[in-house]
Amino acid sequence: MKRTIAIVCGGNSSEMGVSLRSAQGLYGFIDKHQYSPYVVILSKASWKVRLDDGTEQLVDRNDFSFQDQAGQRIRFDYAWITIHGTPGEDGLLQGYFELIGLPYSCCGVLAAAMTFNKFTCNQYLKGFGVKVxxxxxxxxxxxxxxxxxxxxxxxxxxxxxxxxxxxxxVSKVTSPDEVQPAIDRAFAEGPEVVAEAFLKGTELTCGCYKTRQETRVLPVTEVVPMNDFFDYDAKYNGQVQEITPARISKALTERVQQITSLIYDILGCKGIIRVDFIVTDDGINLLEVNTTPGMTATSFIPQQVAAAGLTMTEVMTTVIEDSFEA
Structure with missing residues (x-):
């Protein structure tokens, strides 16, 4: 019997549109011979599931179930979280799924909350010798x-x-008179702002997932923005060169992969993560950890999976089934 999978997207942040695109990607990747997937869209106003005929039904927040067109109550076996931002990336949704006993795709409450808070995460990892x-x-x-x-x-x-x-x-500030307007723009996105020293170097990103059966650290991608830095247009509108595998030495590739795997273990991650770095003359510096990385057509993880000789269909199946192995 097929498992019923919720691909959970939306959220309450500026990243909702990106999340919806990730859900479309995942819906296309998932093995529909093995699973019955539904896209579930969360917002402040409502939680809705999109049915095969394009209509939507409300999700019962008591048990995350819904009624299909025939009036049958459908309960999910698993949730693949692809919300970028709150409540899917900061531990809130993970806590809800823990309470109702529904397996899900990414790390737990603590790791999600910590990695969502960039400053806290980087300072924590700094204590383990990770350069930031x-x-x-x-x-x-x-x-x-x-x-x-x-x-x-x-x-x-x-x-x-x-x-x-x-x-x-995000603002790259180059003169003193840009500082306060940049702080104001950042506060418009949330209650905390980070100011960070500029590091000049080569930007790299590396994906990783681990199950009971295997550890898979993916090929490293080199990120070459056409803009001043890796901004929204670079990420989602093609204003960037994404080179997989990266044009770096074998030794540097292996070291980036080792640090990625180490960070996965230190934080107690689960499912697929992506870790962003910048390599300077002083070494490999962590930028941030992404525990619900993008899965759009332009996202890094699908590129790295392909470069590893795998398919996203295979990887999704591996991650999902790991939750059901004894």
Whole structure:
């Protein structure tokens, strides 16, 4: 009998559109001979499941079930979370699924909450010897003078939301008069802002997943933005070169993969993650950890899976079935 799979997308952040595109990608990848997938769209206003005929039904939040066209109550066996932002990337949805006993695709509450908070995650991993850029954190109601920020981090620097993604609210600041407007833009995305020193180097990203049966660290991708930095247009509108495998030495490739695997284990991750780095003259620096990485047509993970000689269909099946193995 086929397992019924919820591909959960949407969310309450600026990244909702990206999440919907990831859901479309995953719906296309999943093995429909083995699974019965449904796209479930979460928003502040409602939780709805999209049926085969294009209509939508409300999801019962008590048990995450719904009624199909025939009035039959359908219960999901598994949830593949592809929400970028709250509540699917910060641990809230994971906690809900834990409460109702529904297996899901990504890491648990603690790892999700920690990785969603960029500053906390990077400072935590720094304690394990992972190199990160110098940074400072501002919360709503706090302020810092432009002179103090520039003295601490130098120029250029990056100012961004501490809990956002897809480069929403990210600014590369090159002059003092850009600092405060950049802070205001970042605060529009969330209650905390990170200012981070600029690192000049080669941007790399590496995917990884682990199951009871195997550890798979994917080929490394080199990221060459056509814009000033890897912003939204670069990520989703093709303004970037994404080279897989990266044009780096075998030794550097292996070291990036080792650090990716180490971070996976330190954080206690589950499912597929992606870790972003920048390699400078001083070494390999962590940028951020993504525990619900994008699965759109332009996303890194499908590219890396293909470069590894696998298909996303195979990988999804491996990840899903790992939750049901004794």
């Amino acid at each position: 850029a110098d940074s400072l954190l501002l919360r709503k109601g706090q302020s810092i003078s432009t002179d103090d920020l520039v003295a601490r981090l130098g120029l250029p620097c990056f100012i961004k939301s501490n809990v956002g993604g897809s480069s929403f609210g």
